[in-house]
Amino acid sequence: MSDYYYFDVKLKLRYPEAVLFTPINFRGCVLSALESFFGDLGGKTSMDIVKFSTKHHRIIFRVPEEFFERTLTALSLIGHYQEVPCHFQVIDTSKTALDFDKDNAEEISGSC
Template identity: 60%
Template sequence: MAAYYYFDIKLKLRDPDTVVLTPSLFRNCVLDALDSFFCEEKPTMEIVKFCALQQRVIFRVPEELYEMTRISLELIGHYQETPCHFQILQTSKSTLDFEKDIEKNFVGLPNSED
């Protein structure tokens, strides 16, 4: 059975109104970064959850690509030619769900981390 890592990412854009945030464009941005920084050609990357309004994405990659993906996300500086920052909110070997995290914060429960 293949092992995966999950990333919970918030995209912070300098001017959010100038971009179109879709799962496929986000995925291509990350895959292009992996290719550019590590010459890693089109690895498996599955988007698990996506919310354009919150500018958040949860995706998973094979465990062997965890470190390269984390480093690539920290180095990405543009999304559709708009300056940005990919904030890694959480990583985990188990499934993440930002809607559950929002509910926890809403009722004042502490966040748990892996």
């Protein structure tokens, strides 16, 4: 079993009302950035969505430990989400599961 790193990330958008913030769209954005910045990873990168808050544009996800540095770098380089200027604020990273206020979150089961 591989070890994971957890990320707590907030998406900061110039025009928040102009995007559809969903787990699948977020996952696609990050995986696309990883491929764009680091080349074809051969489908080896997995990303599991753990918690998701549409209202607060926050997400907790995990990646295998071997992709921690690449994921952190990719998040800092992404400048657009659905063609809207943005940046990803990494609130926390950890080797143990992270959580945020359950009143502000919609729990996602399984991986996307």
